[in-house]
Amino acid sequence: MPELPEVHGLCTYLDTQLKGSVLTSVRINSIAALKTADPPYSGLEGRTIRGVSRKGKFVCVDADGLYFVFHLAKAGWVRYTEHPSAAALRMGKSNIAARLLLERSADDTHIGLDLTEAGTKKSLAIYVVRDPQEVPGIASLGPEPLSPDFDVEALAAIVRSSPQQIKGLLRNQGVIAGIGNAYSDEILHAAKISPFAIAKSLDDQTVARLYYAMQEILVGAVNAAAGKPSSELKDTKRSNFRVHARTGDACPVCGDVIREVSFADTSLQYCATCQTNGKILADRRTSRFLK
Incomplete structure (x- = not known):
């Protein structure tokens, strides 16, 4: 998407x-x-x-x-x-x-x-x-994450009031506009946050890390897309991913394997070493075989 x-x-x-x-x-x-x-x-x-x-x-x-x-x-x-x-x-x-x-x-x-x-x-x-x-x-769109008035405090106000998992929160267009499945994976990896972390449980330091990761990932991707014709934009997007759609590859930060959690019509990718202190998140497709 x-x-x-x-x-x-x-x-x-x-x-x-x-x-x-x-x-x-x-x-x-x-x-x-x-x-x-x-x-x-x-x-x-x-x-x-x-x-x-x-x-x-x-x-x-x-x-x-x-x-x-x-x-x-x-x-x-x-x-x-x-x-x-x-x-x-x-x-x-x-x-x-x-x-x-x-x-x-x-x-x-x-x-x-x-x-x-x-x-x-x-x-x-x-x-x-x-x-x-x-x-x-x-x-019904939420604020634009790259607008000048979207700062750390604006993000903190959103995060502190939400009982959602942070992955779902980032994808919610009524909360923050424009971020979907792919870039939420990339942002959370850069911020070293588990996709299953509850938003309101994040401390101030973690929220600040999330904000700067969001800016880094989105600004970098916008700059990479600048000037590209429509026929080249999809390939440009894929070529810059570190974890999204990289299941089984080595994490470019720590070398651990990139893992996946699948849902009914989508999936997420993450690095256990970078994001979950080594914990492997339950995947509905395979968890029944691990009991």
Whole structure:
């Protein structure tokens, strides 16, 4: 799933490529992905793109007062092309959920933007709104972790009041915007905190360590994504992971093996030596064999 750094990089790239272009055609190929009816998506056509910005994990395309907003969910992505095919889409017959066609008069370039989604579980969401705050997921977002006013005390206030496990807290978009499964693994590893630690049990020193790990990991990932076209962002994300999706590899800090805990539809990775004082966390897939 794209998270804050990749969505930020994607928005920066699209803003550079799309700003000033005219949206000539909007085609929705997955009606299930379209979450709004008023204003109609056809109302975007003929409008000039004023900019592309990020709200949490949402991409907001400003089409001169109307907004084309999308959330890529677990398996969605954006395919950017110049001189795209004008062939009609077959409804529901491809992994393309929506196609935007644009004309950039500055260099007489035709642009195609496809929103794609792999797999059978479809969660990609598209909204056409007059204000991004009309999107429920945006209206309920917590603070941005890289905003200037998000400091150690802001994080401490969140942590001290929560009975959640810290892993779940970091992933909660209503608490902190933009961090998902991958970067919560990376942040907790850098901060040397167990993913199962109860948030409100963390002392001030540990919370400070968590804050600076969050800044280090997210800023580093944002910088790595800067300037990259959409086709390269996924590989850039994966190449910088230390523990996430590295089950069985050696921890780059201590050399211990990276371990995994699996859940119904996701998993987390951690280093027992760095994060849990050597304790191996129970994995539902294997714990019944260890009794």
